[in-house]
Amino acid sequence: MGNPIKIKAKLKGDVAEVKALMPHPMESGVRVDTDTGEPIPKHYIQEVVCKHNGNVVTTAFWGTGVSKDPYMAFAFKGAKAGDKLEIHWRDNTGDSSVSEVELK
């Protein structure tokens, strides 16, 4: 299981503004270990799925060009206090993480 996702969500009327931080190395596969001279294998998040009360509102597909410890922000309509927001990621090694918050 990967590191937990830090989610900050703010309701403005019926719009939920979401910021998420996902601690992850996001290794692109082009870096070289300076001690061994060996290339550092790719290790990066490929998919992020954001769900509002179980319905997908945004899916992000990522390449190796997303920065280490990825940050993303997005917003969606039709939200109210008490609703659930869930964010999942999965990386190229098959590892994954899920976090959930209640909107307020």
Place this chain on the structure above:
Amino acid sequence: MKLQRRALLRSLLTAAAVLAVPRWLFAARPDKAFDEKNAGAVVSDLFDGPITESDQVTLKVPDIAENGAVVPVTVSTELTDVESISVLVENNPTPLVAMFELSPQSVPEISVRMKMGESSIVRTVVKAGGKFYSASKEVKVTIGGCGG
């Protein structure tokens, strides 16, 4: 015999459960486009139609990025029926950075932080109502973000 059948059934059910979860959670990622080394190839892989430069697409990136390892990018648009927002860094080893698929519930604005190996044109392509719209901007990078 009976025991064997039960064991087989159990392992089949487990396999089905393991396979079913990711399929249900995630739509298909355009893996080929993410592996392409040329921005033109990414565009022809992903967007099956003409792309129009549009002032209804707003691309917010810094003019100068002091640290190429962390370059903030925000894309927003006044277009309606937005289906996806993609971000490309033309000079990166693999230009496609991210593709966001939106739902009718989405506000068409996304932010992410990306790596830039060197100064480059950053391009965003928005798919809205089945058509493609883009905006681009050059970002000068002082220290590249791909090396050690």
